[in-house]
Amino acid sequence: MKYRLLERLLVYITLTGIWTTATSQPISLTLTEVTRGIVSPVGMACPDDGTNRMFVHEQGGKIKIIKDGKLLEEPFLNISSKLDGLNIAYSEKGLLGLAFHPDYKNNGRLFVYYSAPYKHPSLDHKSIIAEYHVSKTDMNKAAPEEIVIMEIYQPESNHNGGMLAFGSDMYLYIGTGDGGGGGDQHGTIGNGQNLNTLLGKILRIDVNGRKPYAIPYDNPFVGQENTRAEIWAYGLRNPWRFSFDAPSGKLFCGDVGQNTYEEVNIIEKGGNYGWRIMEGLHCFDPKENCPTNNLIKPIAEYDHGKGISVCGGYVYRGNNNPLLQGHYIFGDWSGKLFILAPQPGGTWKFIIPDVDDSGSNDISGKINAMGQDQNGEIYLLTQKLFGPKSPTGIVYRVSQKK
Numbered sequence: 001m002k003y004r005l006l007e008r009l010l011v012y013i014t015l016t017g018i019w020t021t022a023t024s025q026p027i028s029l030t031l032t033e034v035t036r037g038i039v040s041p042v043g044m045a046c047p048d049d050g051t052n053r054m055f056v057h058e059q060g061g062k063i064k065i066i067k068d069g070k071l072l073e074e075p076f077l078n079i080s081s082k083l084d085g086l087n088i089a090y091s092e093k094g095l096l097g098l099a100f101h102p103d104y105k106n107n108g109r110l111f112v113y114y115s116a117p118y119k120h121p122s123l124d125h126k127s128i129i130a131e132y133h134v135s136k137t138d139m140n141k142a143a144p145e146e147i148v149i150m151e152i153y154q155p156e157s158n159h160n161g162g163m164l165a166f167g168s169d170m171y172l173y174i175g176t177g178d179g180g181g182g183g184d185q186h187g188t189i190g191n192g193q194n195l196n197t198l199l200g201k202i203l204r205i206d207v208n209g210r211k212p213y214a215i216p217y218d219n220p221f222v223g224q225e226n227t228r229a230e231i232w233a234y235g236l237r238n239p240w241r242f243s244f245d246a247p248s249g250k251l252f253c254g255d256v257g258q259n260t261y262e263e264v265n266i267i268e269k270g271g272n273y274g275w276r277i278m279e280g281l282h283c284f285d286p287k288e289n290c291p292t293n294n295l296i297k298p299i300a301e302y303d304h305g306k307g308i309s310v311c312g313g314y315v316y317r318g319n320n321n322p323l324l325q326g327h328y329i330f331g332d333w334s335g336k337l338f339i340l341a342p343q344p345g346g347t348w349k350f351i352i353p354d355v356d357d358s359g360s361n362d363i364s365g366k367i368n369a370m371g372q373d374q375n376g377e378i379y380l381l382t383q384k385l386f387g388p389k390s391p392t393g394i395v396y397r398v399s400q401k402k
């Protein structure tokens with residue numbers, strides 16, 4: 001219902017020409033602190049259960065609840081003992097993803113993605129996608145029992161993806177990195193282009209019936225030889241964060257680049273997003289005259305003069321900030337915020353907002369991830385200092401400057 005009202009507003013804005021005026025003006029954002037003291041917050045998810053609780057997961061293995069702006073001290077879930085060791089200075093491993101089932105209110109099912117130890121001469125660790133359930137007696141606690149859904153072997157410590165989200169189709173989408181190292185030097189064509197591995201992909205699985213999961217019949221590579229039927233899209237390097245925009249049905253993904261370009265993609269069924277052939281809009285391997293036919297180009301890229309590691313965000317769908325309506329707000333780990341404004345013709349305009357009248361788009365901290373609550377408002381998950389154990393995490397709400 002609320003989206004129908006939004007659509008009417010968008011039609012009104014488009015017809016009256018306010019749209020183009022709004023998107024051609026510089027945008028100023030304000031950050032409002034929601035809570036602090038979280039240890040390396042790397043993701044947020046909100047169950048559709050009417051409680052308006054925000055669940056933030058810490059890299060070190062705890063899921064914490066923010067209720068009415070207050071951080072509950074006791075974790076909802078703590079799986080820190082299951083994690084592979086985290087380098088205190090920097091790590092891309094940990095509790096990397098959390099998603100609530102769309103029918104969580106009735107079935108209490110939630111899913112996590114984490115890095116677990118795995119002893120093998122050619123592997124660094126394994127990623128586990130697992131299911132948990134809410135406690136039968138306490139809505140702010142998960143039951144400790146785990147059901148493993150999927151394991152993915154990881155040859156290197158980095159590029160582990162980790163995003164989990166359900167689509168409106170009730171299927172679970174999973175982001176996986178290319179296996180790590182640099183330049184995707186795995187096999188002959190790299191993992192991103194290899195349809196016979198789960199690495200460097202966005203996967204789509206059905207966790208609503210058969211255990212541990214089933215393949216949706218309409219996945220793009222079902223029935224094709226030498227492919228993994230779980231694959232929804234490929235040619236990705238490290239799709240650290242993606243999100244669904246429910247009103248448009250679009251799946252937005254920030255794919256972290258190698259040394260030069262960061263990119264944002266709209267993910268389509270069966271799409272090849274280019275890595276390692278291309279980095280952003282540029283040939284990567286081979287360096288010149290790379291074969292770009294059939295590759296889907298990003299809707300935006302930026303170079304390492306503007307950031308270092310893209311953090312996919314969300315399309316703003318709240319009621320409090322009409323200027324931001326329909327805009328994709330995302331960031332960069334270096335602490336920069338960016339906006340993509342929708343343009344007539346389906347293109348996106350790259351806007352560098354001013355944050356808190358600083359004259360720049362820098363938040364003075366790291367941006368680990370972003371979040372969106374049930375009302376469509378957008379949050380930043382940040383930390384002041386490096387490392388998976390740093391208790392300097394702050395969650396901010398993002399608003400337009402009034």
Ligand SMILES: [Ca+2]
Nearest residue numbers: 273274275280
């Ligand atoms: Ca790409």
